[in-house]
Amino acid sequence: MLKEYLIKKDITVYKLCKISGVPYSTLNDLVNFKLPVENIRAGQLKSIANALDVGLEELYDLCLYRKSVFSKKYNVTANAIIKHKSYYIVFDRNGKQYCYEVIPVKKEATTYIEELAVWKLNEEISKLELEAAYEFLHS
Numbered sequence: 001m002l003k004e005y006l007i008k009k010d011i012t013v014y015k016l017c018k019i020s021g022v023p024y025s026t027l028n029d030l031v032n033f034k035l036p037v038e039n040i041r042a043g044q045l046k047s048i049a050n051a052l053d054v055g056l057e058e059l060y061d062l063c064l065y066r067k068s069v070f071s072k073k074y075n076v077t078a079n080a081i082i083k084h085k086s087y088y089i090v091f092d093r094n095g096k097q098y099c100y101e102v103i104p105v106k107k108e109a110t111t112y113i114e115e116l117a118v119w120k121l122n123e124e125i126s127k128l129e130l131e132a133a134y135e136f137l138h139s
Contacts, residue, residue: 002062003031009052020044020051030063033082033105037063069117074125080117089117093128100124 006016013031017024022044029035037045037060049059065082069089078091080102087102087109102120103109109116 001065002059005052005062006031011052016048016051020047022047033065034085036083067114067117069114069121071118071121071125073122076121076125078117078121080113087113087117089121089124091121093125098124098128 006013011019013027014024016022017027020027026035026040026044027048030037030040040048045056045059049056052059054062065080065087067080068077069080070077076091076093078089081088081090082105086104088099089102090097090099092098100120102113102116
């Protein structure tokens with residue numbers, strides 16, 4: 001993630017703002033997942049990549065949030081991702097891909113996102129199994 005990368009390189013958002021010429025508010029929102037990398041202009045992304053001495057693809061990967069979570073109850077792995085200022089879980093089940101919103105991105109949510117994502121994963125799989133059982137009984 002970009003925030004960890006900046007910490008590792010001892011670069012503050014303010015310093016990156018000065019080096020890249022990209023507005024502080026844009027960089028701060030990008031680092032804190034309030035602004036998706038897809039919503040940043042190409043020229044700004046190039047300026048950030050140049051300031052960090054990384055390629056555009058590496059910068060894109062740094063700006064994405066993806067955390068793997070596992071449901072012991074259903075033996076299913078999902079990815080917790082961020083899009084549209086919310087955490088989502090994405091998983092495959094019976095040949096279909098599912099995507100459900102977990103919670104909006106906030107500091108408190110980030111602290112507990114793994115637990116919240118597993119809880120949401122279990123909840124949604126439970127619903128899917130109930131729907132499948134209902135369809136089976138009524139067919």
